[in-house]
Amino acid sequence: MNKLLPAAVLAAAVAGVAATAPARADSIKPAILFDMGGKFDKGFNEGVYNGSQIFSKQTGIKIHEFEVQNEGQREQTLRKFAKAGDDPVLAIGFAQADGLTVVAKEYPKTKFGIIDMVVDLPNVHSFVFKEQEGSYLAGMLAAMATTTKKVGFVGGMDIPLISKFACGYVQGVKAVDPSIAVYQNMTGTTPSAWNDPVRGGELAKSQMERGADVVYAAAGATGLGVLQAVSDAGKLAIGVDSDQNYLHPGHMLTSMVKRVDVATQDFLTDAKAGKFTGGLSALGLKEGGVDVAFDKDNAAIVKPEWKAKVEAAKKDIIAGKIAVHNYMDDNKCPVS
Amino acid sequence: MSGTALRLPWWADYILLPLLNLLLALLAAGLVVVATGENPLDAVVTMVNGAFGSGEGIGYTLYYATDMIYTGLAVAVAFHCGLFNIGAEGQAYIAGLGVALVCLYLDFLPFWLVLPLAIAGAALFGAGYAAIPGWLQAKRGSHIVITTIMTNFIAYAAMEYILVNVLIKPGQMSPETRYFAPNAVLPKMDAMFAAIGVDIAATPLNLAFVVALLCIALVWVLIWHTRWGYSLRVVGASPRAAVYAGIAPAGRVIQAMLLSGALAGGVALNEVMGAQGKLLINFPSGYGFTGIAVALMGRNHPLGVLIAAILFGALYQGGAELTFDMPAISPYLVVALQGLVILFTGGLATMLRPALVRALRIGAGAR
Numbered sequence: 001m002n003k004l005l006p007a008a009v010l011a012a013a014v015a016g017v018a019a020t021a022p023a024r025a026d027s028i029k030p031a032i033l034f035d036m037g038g039k040f041d042k043g044f045n046e047g048v049y050n051g052s053q054i055f056s057k058q059t060g061i062k063i064h065e066f067e068v069q070n071e072g073q074r075e076q077t078l079r080k081f082a083k084a085g086d087d088p089v090l091a092i093g094f095a096q097a098d099g100l101t102v103v104a105k106e107y108p109k110t111k112f113g114i115i116d117m118v119v120d121l122p123n124v125h126s127f128v129f130k131e132q133e134g135s136y137l138a139g140m141l142a143a144m145a146t147t148t149k150k151v152g153f154v155g156g157m158d159i160p161l162i163s164k165f166a167c168g169y170v171q172g173v174k175a176v177d178p179s180i181a182v183y184q185n186m187t188g189t190t191p192s193a194w195n196d197p198v199r200g201g202e203l204a205k206s207q208m209e210r211g212a213d214v215v216y217a218a219a220g221a222t223g224l225g226v227l228q229a230v231s232d233a234g235k236l237a238i239g240v241d242s243d244q245n246y247l248h249p250g251h252m253l254t255s256m257v258k259r260v261d262v263a264t265q266d267f268l269t270d271a272k273a274g275k276f277t278g279g280l281s282a283l284g285l286k287e288g289g290v291d292v293a294f295d296k297d298n299a300a301i302v303k304p305e306w307k308a309k310v311e312a313a314k315k316d317i318i319a320g321k322i323a324v325h326n327y328m329d330d331n332k333c334p335v336s
Numbered sequence: 337m338s339g340t341a342l343r344l345p346w347w348a349d350y351i352l353l354p355l356l357n358l359l360l361a362l363l364a365a366g367l368v369v370v371a372t373g374e375n376p377l378d379a380v381v382t383m384v385n386g387a388f389g390s391g392e393g394i395g396y397t398l399y400y401a402t403d404m405i406y407t408g409l410a411v412a413v414a415f416h417c418g419l420f421n422i423g424a425e426g427q428a429y430i431a432g433l434g435v436a437l438v439c440l441y442l443d444f445l446p447f448w449l450v451l452p453l454a455i456a457g458a459a460l461f462g463a464g465y466a467a468i469p470g471w472l473q474a475k476r477g478s479h480i481v482i483t484t485i486m487t488n489f490i491a492y493a494a495m496e497y498i499l500v501n502v503l504i505k506p507g508q509m510s511p512e513t514r515y516f517a518p519n520a521v522l523p524k525m526d527a528m529f530a531a532i533g534v535d536i537a538a539t540p541l542n543l544a545f546v547v548a549l550l551c552i553a554l555v556w557v558l559i560w561h562t563r564w565g566y567s568l569r570v571v572g573a574s575p576r577a578a579v580y581a582g583i584a585p586a587g588r589v590i591q592a593m594l595l596s597g598a599l600a601g602g603v604a605l606n607e608v609m610g611a612q613g614k615l616l617i618n619f620p621s622g623y624g625f626t627g628i629a630v631a632l633m634g635r636n637h638p639l640g641v642l643i644a645a646i647l648f649g650a651l652y653q654g655g656a657e658l659t660f661d662m663p664a665i666s667p668y669l670v671v672a673l674q675g676l677v678i679l680f681t682g683g684l685a686t687m688l689r690p691a692l693v694r695a696l697r698i699g700a701g702a703r
Contacts, residue, residue, distance in 0.1 A: 038667070066660055067667050070621040072540055072611060073656055076396065080660060094510050117510075158500060159511050159617075189496030191618060331506055 028272050030055075031064035031086035032264075033077055035093030037194055038067045043220040043241045044260060048092050048115065051261030055268045068096075075099030082107040088271040090115070090264065094161065100124065111276045113267045115260055116161070122278040127263045130284030131161075132168030133317055134256040135216075136324045137285075137292045137310050138238050139172020141254055142214040143180050144306045145236055150181045152207035154200055154226045156219035157193040158186035160328055165218040165240070165256075167333035168324055174335045175313075175322075182336070183207045187222045197225025204229040204237075214238065214253055227252070236301065245297035253301055255293040263289070286318045344693060350640070354633070354681055356688055358647075361680035365673040372664050379658060379665065386657025387650035393657070395525065395539025399611065401642075401649030402541070403620075405548040406602030407627025408634060408641035409555050413599060414480075415636050416559055417592035418572035423469060423484030424600040425624025426491030427462045431601030432608045433495065434461030436503065436513055436615035439520035439608075447519045454520070454609050455547070458601035465491065466597025467590060474586035480593075488624075499617050512616035522610040540611035548602060552638040555599070559638075568592055600624060629674075632682035644681075651677065 032052055039049040052063050064086050066077045074091075078099050081089045088111035091100050097117040104112045104121045111123055118126040142151045153169055155162040170182050185203045187193040200222035204215050208230070215230045216238035217223030223240055224247070230237035231251035239245065239255035246252075263283065270276050283289020292310065294302060316322040327333050344353075366376035387397045407424040414421035434457030442453060469483035499511040525541040559565040571578040571588040578585050607619045630648055634640025655670030680687075 065663060069656070069667050069670075070652075071607070071616065071619060072396070072399065077656070077660065097510070158496060160500065160504070189493045331504070 028061065028088065028268075029064070029086050030061065030268055030271065031066070031081040031084075031089045033074070033081065033089065033091045033096060034065065034067045035095060036068050036191055037220070039065065041194065041220060043194070043223075044258075045092060047242055047258070047260040048090075048264045051264030052090075052268065054261070055265050059272065061272070071095075075102055078103040078112075079106065082110045087111055088113060088267065088276060090267055093117075111271055115263060118280055120280075124278055125267065125276065126280045127260075127267070128280070128282050129258050129260075129289050130282060130324075130326070131165050131256070131258060131290060132171070132324045132326050133284045134258065134290030134292060135165045135168030135218075136172035136175070136317070136322075137314060138216055138254060138256045139169040139174075140176050140310055140313055141172075141292065141302070141306060142169070142216060142236075142238060143173040143176035144303075144309065145253055145301070146180060146212075146214050148211045148213045149177070149179060150183065150211040150213065152183045152204065152212035152215035153185070154203050154207070154215060154217045154219055154223070155184070155186040156188075156222055157191060158189055160331060162186065162218055163331075163333065164327040165216075167327035167335075169216055170333065170335050171324055172313075176309075183210060183212055184336075187219050194220035194222060196222045197228070200225035201229035205233070208233050208235055216240070216256070218256070239293075243293040243295065245293055245295055249297040250300065252298050254298055257291050257293050259283070259289055259291075284317075285314050344689070344696065348692060348696060350635075353685070353689060353692060356692070357681040357685060358677065360688075361673075361677040364676050364680070368669060368672060368676075369665065372669065374662055374664050379662065382661050383650075383654030383658050385654075386661075387654035391537035392539055393653060395537055395541040396653040396656075397646065397649040398545055399539055399541040399606070399649070400652040401645040402545045402548050402606045403603045403623040404626055404630045404645035404648050405552065405642060406599055406606070407624050408630030408645050409551055409602075409638065410596045410600040410624075411627045411631035412634065412636040412638070412641055413555060413559065414592050414596040415631060416565075416572045417568045417588055418575070419470075419473065419480050419589060419592055419596075421466070421469075421484055421593065421596050421600075422481055422628065423466065423487050423491075423624070424596070424603075424627050425620050425622065426484070426488035427466045427597040427600040428603035428620040428624055429491045429495050430465040431458040431462035431597075431604035432615050432619055433498065434458050434601065435604045435608045436516075439516040440503075440513060440615075443517040443520040445519075450520045451522075451543075455605060458604045458609075459598035460601075462601025462604070463594040463598040466593040466600070470590040470593025470597075473593075474589040492618075496617065499615065503615065510616065513614050515614050516609070520609070521613045522605070524610075542606065542610035544602065544606035544610045547605060549642075551599060551602060552642055556638040558595075564591075600627075626674075629678040629682055632685075633678070647677075648674070 034045045037045055039045050056063055068074055074096055082103055090113040092115050094117040096114060097119050100112060100114055100119050104124050108123055113125045115127045151173060153166050155166055166184055173180050173182055187196055187199055200219055204226040207215055214236045217226035218240045227237045227247055231248035236253040237251060238253050241258050243257050244255045325334050369376040369379045386393050388394055410424045411421055435454050438454045438457040469480055469487055472478040472483050473480045503513045504511050505514040522543040526536050526538045529536045567583045568588050570583055571585045575585040603620055603623050608615050626648055630641055630644040634644035651674050658665055659667050
């Protein structure tokens with residue numbers, strides 16, 4: 001037995017060295033692949049960018065970034081990140097899913113993340129948001145605030161994701177008062193629909209001419225034009241993605257916040273701490289992934305009883321007493 | 337300043353002059369790179385290396401070039417008939433529908449049957465869509481530039497509607513169809529080379545590149561070696577002379593647009609049936625517009641289009657490498673670089689020509 005001891009010590013020492021190697025994982029080399037639209041889109045991508053910048057400032061770790069310019073670059077760039085030793089790699093947007101599926105299989109040891117889509121692989125963590133839940137609450141507020149019994153919705157590009165926002169919103173409106181009419185418009189059919197504030201403003205104006213006095217914009221930078229037009233007309237607007245209440249204080253009913261920044265920070269921080277796990281985070285009201293914003297800029301507009309009703313509904317949704325239909329489940333909305 | 341006084345040997349006109357223009361464009365782009373605080377020489381090395389320095393780089397360069405060969409040829413063919421086809425983008429988009437319908441619903445057929453059907457689908461849908469502005473130009477005198485721009489927007493809207501409401505694979509966010517069956521996808525170059533025992537890097541480069549090269553030869557024969565091509569060029573040069581010679585311009589205009597649209601459909605072959613293996617939203621990504629620059633730079637000659645397409649493919653691929661390796665250089669700077677290349681090689685193509693004539697005359701000695 002004695003003879004074996006040195007060997008055991010040696011083995012333990014080797015194991016110790018091996019065990020300390022991953023401990024150096026706190027110096028990670030993160031990379032982010034932004035979607036088309038770029039990291040300064042005043043919305044979705046920029047939320048991710050802001051979250052990553054906070055992480056960068058806190059840790060001093062630089063982030064390797066790339067902005068996709070065409071379809072061919074998605075898979076190519078993910079592979080290049082992995083090949084260059086970048087780890088973890090975060091892909092932004094639902095359109096990255098197919099490329100990520102291929103590359104994550106090729107590099108099973110690299111940690112990947114994706115926002116807005118599910119990729120079911122052991123080395124991928126997927127973040128999706130229950131936008132319908134936050135939009136439901138926004139719809140309730142709109143229904144309580146309207147005096148004309150007409151409210152509006154301006155979407156960006158006409159894709160299922162935006163219909164998911166719209167459908168949650170309509171459900172919230174109808175839950176308060178089924179007789180309220182909801183006018184819905186999509187800005188366009190190309191990615192430029194995310195970046196057309198003038199057209200957004202025009203759509204909002206036409207909805208207001210038809211009587212709408214609350215308009216919800218889920219349209220990226222196009223939404224900025226919606227908020228401007230609504231505020232100019234002295235009506236109420238609802239912002240999206242980040243808390244946009246500060247843009248037009250007194251004319252912003254609320255903002256449906258989608259915390260991509262927090263998801264990004266969590267992803268990077270977990271990876272740095274060596275706590276990365278594959279799997280899915282479906283971030284809804286319960287997880288603080290979506291919410292409606294109450295702050296000083298809309299405190300004067302939101303009556304306490306509205307807020308109380310919204311908080312009650314929020315509790316019911318979290319408890320499962322209210323089921324908000326997800327448009328993406330069947331590409332249909334039960335109400336319109 | 338008569339025409340003969342400005343005559344240059346062919347190599348000066350077709351090789352030296354474009355090279356000088358390209359050099360000027362790179363110099364101007366270098367100044368922009370300096371302004372961002374990066375070393376322009378490093379930037380050029382990174383770009384060239386990224387585009388041609390590895391098997392993967394070459395594969396991607398040629399993959400991008402494939403799209404631009406198709407759209408470049410489409411613009412060039414229309415141009416020979418005096419038509420400025422801005423609508424290659426929309427024609428390629430609609431052609432994607434033709435390809436997808438074949439690949440989605442006829443995938444029980446073997447590959448050697450799916451391939452010609454898909455090519456026919458791309459060509460028919462592209463040509464059919466180009467026929468509308470062609471007919472409007474020929475019979476109603478509606479200007480082709482205006483109508484092709486308008487048909488682009490109609491194509492965006494129509495394809496968006498079809499993808500979101502009809503062809504989408506249910507339960508997913510991205511407006512795109514399901515993947516085509518393996519026998520309805522064009523083989524990738526790496527797979528084809530692997531089959532004969534040669535190992536090359538995996539890239540989206542696929543069989544559509546070979547078809548594109550065939551199209552170059554086809555266009556060359558059609559435009560310069562057939563009676564039909566001659567009549568097309570006569571209409572382009574002078575419609576009135578064409579009438580005098582007994583050629584009906586209206587027919588040629590429509591036929592030129594049909595061929596142009598069919599060629600633009602090649603983008604769908606490369607992207608939908610080749611690189612992606614599914615129909616997805618916005619797949620033409622602006623290749624239709626880049627095709628205008630490619631045709632302009634290639635002087636509307638098929639070989640020129642090939643060279644210009646490879647150059648632009650290199651700019652796309654090298655540019656991506658540049659922003660990957662040098663984060664200070666934004667993707668928009670790469671777009672600016674492409675713009676400078678278009679400006680100097682297209683817009684200012686003949687700026688240096690008089691100086692070149694003088695320089696060569698001195699070099700050759702006075703006659």
